Amino acid sequence: xxxxxxxxxxxxxxxxxxxxxxxxxxxxxxxxxxxxxxxxxxxxxxxxxxxxxxxxxxxxxxxxxxxxxxxxxxxxxxxxxxxxxxxxxxxxxxxxxxxxxxxxxxxxxxxxxxxxxxxxxxxxxxxxxxxxxxxxxxxxxxxxxxxxxxxxxxxxxxxxxxxxxxxxxxxxxx
Ligand SMILES: CC(C)(COP(=O)(O)OP(=O)(O)OC[C@H]1O[C@@H](n2cnc3c(N)ncnc32)[C@H](O)[C@@H]1OP(=O)(O)O)[C@@H](O)C(=O)NCCC(=O)NCCS
Numbered sequence: 001x002x003x004x005x006x007x008x009x010x011x012x013x014x015x016x017x018x019x020x021x022x023x024x025x026x027x028x029x030x031x032x033x034x035x036x037x038x039x040x041x042x043x044x045x046x047x048x049x050x051x052x053x054x055x056x057x058x059x060x061x062x063x064x065x066x067x068x069x070x071x072x073x074x075x076x077x078x079x080x081x082x083x084x085x086x087x088x089x090x091x092x093x094x095x096x097x098x099x100x101x102x103x104x105x106x107x108x109x110x111x112x113x114x115x116x117x118x119x120x121x122x123x124x125x126x127x128x129x130x131x132x133x134x135x136x137x138x139x140x141x142x143x144x145x146x147x148x149x150x151x152x153x154x155x156x157x158x159x160x161x162x163x164x165x166x167x168x169x170x171x172x173x174x
Contacts (some may be wrong), residue, residue, distance in 0.1 A: 004105045007054045007062060009113035017053060018044045020061040021096070028096040033163040035066070036162050037091060038078075043068060043093075045127060046083040050090060052117055054097075054110050063097035063106045065114045069130070074169050075138050086130050090118060092137035111150035119174065138167035 009062075012018060018040050025034045043066055044051055050067040069087035070079035079091035085109055092114075097106045115135065123129045139147050144154050151172040 002101055002104055004109055006057050007106065007109060009052060009054055009110065009117070011048055011117075012044060012051045012061075012064065014055050015041065015044070017019055017061055018051075020148075021051075021053070021064050021066070024061075024063070024096045025094060027099060028036050029094070030163050031085055033165065035080075040119050042068065043083065046085075046137070049121055052105075052110065054106055054113070059160075061098070062101050064094065066094040066096075067092045069132065071133065073136070074155075074158070074171070075136050077160065077162075087137050088130055088132055089134045090132050092135060095137070107146060108150060114173075115151065115172065122174070135172040135174070137170050138162065139164055139170045141168060144168055144170065147161055 008090065022037045022040055047068050051063045053061050054063045056062050059083045067090045068079050068083035069085060070076065070086050070089050070091045071087040072079060072089060075091040080093055093108055095110065118132050118135065125131065138158050138160060147170045148154060152172045155169040155171060158167040
């Protein structure tokens with residue numbers, strides 16, 4: 001049964017889960033858009049607190065949001081390459097759901113859980129650590145309503161060239 005109410009949201013815990021995410025990444029993004037396994041491993045190793053999965057009752061990964069922190073107001077190419085623990089912007093690089101679970105509200109729940117998780121992260125860290133004050137992502141045009149319903153504001157076309165898609169900058173200030 002594919003019931004979004006039964007999903008559990010938590011950070012990825014193992015390299016096997018990163019491999020499972022990579023299968024969805026490969027299917028959901030074109031080869032010039034999607035992250036390589038090496039890049040996903042890097043993000044898992046350096047920014048696991050920003051790699052949130054939705055898991056079904058059997059513990060299988062159903063979808064995920066994957067990001068890095070950056071010292072820039074919007075998603076940049078640099079933020080795709082590296083995680084800056086002193087950056088106050090979370091740059092979301094992937095929002096991806098198993099095709100068997102799509103159009104059931106998983107991404108909407110994931111985005112909601114993600115915002116909650118980042119707020120919790122801010123409350124949990126030491127005063128000397130960098131708090132996150134913005135979530136930023138690049139959206140496809142047809143998905144802008146998905147992000148706006150999740151609380152993001154669309155700023156317009158992004159200057160980032162990534163694959164052949166035209167991307168739209170979306171942000172949420174916390
Ligand atoms: C985009 C994606 C994450 C959406 O996941 P999902 O779990 O199916 O999304 P939801 O069920 O929460 O969708 C909520 C609403 O978002 C919009 N939406 C979702 N997918 C859409 C699509 N492919 N085209 C247009 N609108 C879409 C719809 O308004 C939908 O409501 P509806 O089903 O009542 O019409 C999923 O299709 C995916 O993994 N795609 C491949 C990777 C990708 O493109 N990621 C986004 C990059 S910006």
